[in-house]
Amino acid sequence: MYVKLLLSLMLLVLTVCKDVSEDERATRAAFIQRLLNKQKHLEGRLKLVGGLNKFEGNVYIYHAGRWGAVCDDSWDDAAAAVVCRQYNRTGVATYAGQYGEATEKYWMDDIVCEGDEPSLDHCVFSGWGSSDCGADEAAGVICSGPEQRAASCRDCPQELRHCQGDGCKERLLSDILDVGTSIRLVGGRNSGEGRVEVYHNDIWGSICPDGWTAYEASVVCRHLALGYSAQALQTDQFGSSRIILQGLKCEGNESNLFMCRQRQVEGCPGEAGHVAAVACTQHLADLLLDVSAIERTAHLQDAPMFTLQCAMEENCLSRSAYEIRRTNENWQLETRRLLRFTAASLNVGNAEFRPYLPKHLWQWHLCHMHYHSMEVFATFDVLDSTGRRVAEGHKASFCLEDNTCLSGVERKYSCKNYGDQGVSVNCSDVYQYNIDCQWVDVTDVEPGDYTFKVSINPHARVAEQSYHNNAATCALRLTETYAVVYGCTLGRP
Numbered sequence: 001m002y003v004k005l006l007l008s009l010m011l012l013v014l015t016v017c018k019d020v021s022e023d024e025r026a027t028r029a030a031f032i033q034r035l036l037n038k039q040k041h042l043e044g045r046l047k048l049v050g051g052l053n054k055f056e057g058n059v060y061i062y063h064a065g066r067w068g069a070v071c072d073d074s075w076d077d078a079a080a081a082v083v084c085r086q087y088n089r090t091g092v093a094t095y096a097g098q099y100g101e102a103t104e105k106y107w108m109d110d111i112v113c114e115g116d117e118p119s120l121d122h123c124v125f126s127g128w129g130s131s132d133c134g135a136d137e138a139a140g141v142i143c144s145g146p147e148q149r150a151a152s153c154r155d156c157p158q159e160l161r162h163c164q165g166d167g168c169k170e171r172l173l174s175d176i177l178d179v180g181t182s183i184r185l186v187g188g189r190n191s192g193e194g195r196v197e198v199y200h201n202d203i204w205g206s207i208c209p210d211g212w213t214a215y216e217a218s219v220v221c222r223h224l225a226l227g228y229s230a231q232a233l234q235t236d237q238f239g240s241s242r243i244i245l246q247g248l249k250c251e252g253n254e255s256n257l258f259m260c261r262q263r264q265v266e267g268c269p270g271e272a273g274h275v276a277a278v279a280c281t282q283h284l285a286d287l288l289l290d291v292s293a294i295e296r297t298a299h300l301q302d303a304p305m306f307t308l309q310c311a312m313e314e315n316c317l318s319r320s321a322y323e324i325r326r327t328n329e330n331w332q333l334e335t336r337r338l339l340r341f342t343a344a345s346l347n348v349g350n351a352e353f354r355p356y357l358p359k360h361l362w363q364w365h366l367c368h369m370h371y372h373s374m375e376v377f378a379t380f381d382v383l384d385s386t387g388r389r390v391a392e393g394h395k396a397s398f399c400l401e402d403n404t405c406l407s408g409v410e411r412k413y414s415c416k417n418y419g420d421q422g423v424s425v426n427c428s429d430v431y432q433y434n435i436d437c438q439w440v441d442v443t444d445v446e447p448g449d450y451t452f453k454v455s456i457n458p459h460a461r462v463a464e465q466s467y468h469n470n471a472a473t474c475a476l477r478l479t480e481t482y483a484v485v486y487g488c489t490l491g492r493p
């Protein structure tokens with residue numbers, strides 16, 4: 001009986017299908033086309049859900065035909081800046097489903113942005129749909145104010161050469177603060193921490209938390225002879241006072257705060273009551289990038305793509321490689337041109353360098369069979385004479401370990417077997433040129449003279465004594481057949 005019913009149903013379906021007229025088929029095709037167009041149009045689009053207005057809420061992103069949520073692991077204000085830029089606003093991150101639980105599956109997780117990306121999917125993340133987050137881990141943003149004019153200068157290069165207009169004017173702090181002014185820490189649990197106050201026009205006041213980074217905080221600790229900055233805080237936990245200084249910008253190597261500069265900014269965005277604060281310490285790690293190892297080992301390798309599958313999974317190739325894989329049946333036989341080099345960093349500080357993510361958030365990388373404890377430990381860039389990136393900046397994830405140590409020092413950290421990760425004092429973390437992903441994909445770069453820049457701990461996520469030994473800026477000559485890297489100098493990322 002059921003079988004009979006089923007058969008007649010199938011027959012019915014078959015008849016219906018067969019009877020579709022040309023017209024109907026055309027209508028359907030047009031419908032599907034419209035649907036596809038809509039999907040294309042929406043791809044990468046963001047929406048904010050659950051807030052009081054359209055400028056706040058949990059973040060949802062449209063990809064491959066559906067909306068998906070974003071998980072708050074690694075979510076921060078840099079990511080919020082990318083989201084809010086699409087509303088021409090500045091923003092701060094919210095966590096843990098502040099605007100309700102995620103109502104869609106997670107599309108993105110472990111997002112790490114620098115803040116200047118054109119859209120969220122240009123940030124580093126774990127891959128579409130790859131997430132282990134619960135519904136209560138939805139990431140959100142609060143986008144505030146119309147973005148100030150000066151905000152477009154947030155990434156003004158230190159020398160400001162490329163900046164024009166009022167928003168980019170800078171002056172030395174010593175030009176605007178009273179001669180003999182001092183600075184102090186207030187409200188801390190000990191003399192090494194607190195909110196930072198400066199004295200001006202007969203009052204002590206606070207510093208705007210917007211733009212307060214490890215670099216400014218380092219200078220404050222040095223200025224007060226309190227050692228190094230372990231944390232740059234934007235907080236009200238040490239109380240607050242009227243903000244009288246904004247737009248502060250330091251290189252990080254100044255010996256006192258008055259050698260820093262002030263950018264002209266309008267207003268001081270940030271949470272009410274929050275001010276710039278710092279925690280200083282006498283004990284901190286300090287990675288020193290080995291520039292001679294880069295010069296000594298840099299060379300080209302042409303590698304067939306079938307040997308690069310792991311690398312592709314970890315986003316170590318430039319975009320054209322993925323395009324080739326998508327469009328070319330024999331993509332495995334295509335080759336990529338890789339600029340390989342060794343990156344080694346010695347901890348010359350007086351404390352261990354530890355990853356900023358706690359162990360339970362480390363990511364297992366199946367391809368490379370180890371855990372990554374920092375999403376972005378190093379960046380590799382090839383720039384042309386105008387400073388434009390010509391090879392896609394590659395943000396390498398790493399496992400950190402003691403590969404070699406100075407004599408008399410014992411190796412402690414090892415990536416194997418979910419071991420603890422870090423770099424001990426007087427030990428080096430070494431990424432040999434022959435390790436997977438230890439390269440820049442220069443396949444699409446024309447022969448010529450370029451600048452090659454390697455930076456470790458580029459966003460100062462882990463505090464160090466100095467950041468001016470974390471980046472190598474080198475000359476790169478690329479020919480049809482070989483590459484030379486020379487004249488490297490050490491500086492700040």
Ligand SMILES: *[C@@H]1O[C@H](CO)[C@@H](O)[C@H](O)[C@H]1NC(C)=O
Nearest residue numbers: 084085086087088089146147
């Ligand atoms: C943001 O500003 C740009 C340039 O001023 C403008 O073209 C764009 O429409 C603005 N976007 C929104 C969402 O207001």
Ligand SMILES: *[C@@H]1O[C@H](CO)[C@@H](O)[C@H](O)[C@H]1NC(C)=O
Nearest residue numbers: 251252253254255468491492
């Ligand atoms: C700080 O470092 C920059 C390079 O990043 C350098 O030009 C400048 O002279 C240094 N300043 C001090 C005070 O050492």
Ligand SMILES: *[C@@H]1O[C@H](CO)[C@@H](O)[C@H](O)[C@H]1NC(C)=O
Nearest residue numbers: 348349350406408409425426
């Ligand atoms: C690290 O090496 C320096 C220079 O060789 C030495 O002065 C220092 O005591 C060493 N520190 C440790 C913890 O091994």
Ligand SMILES: [Ca+2]
Nearest residue numbers: 286287464466
């Ligand atoms: Ca360093």
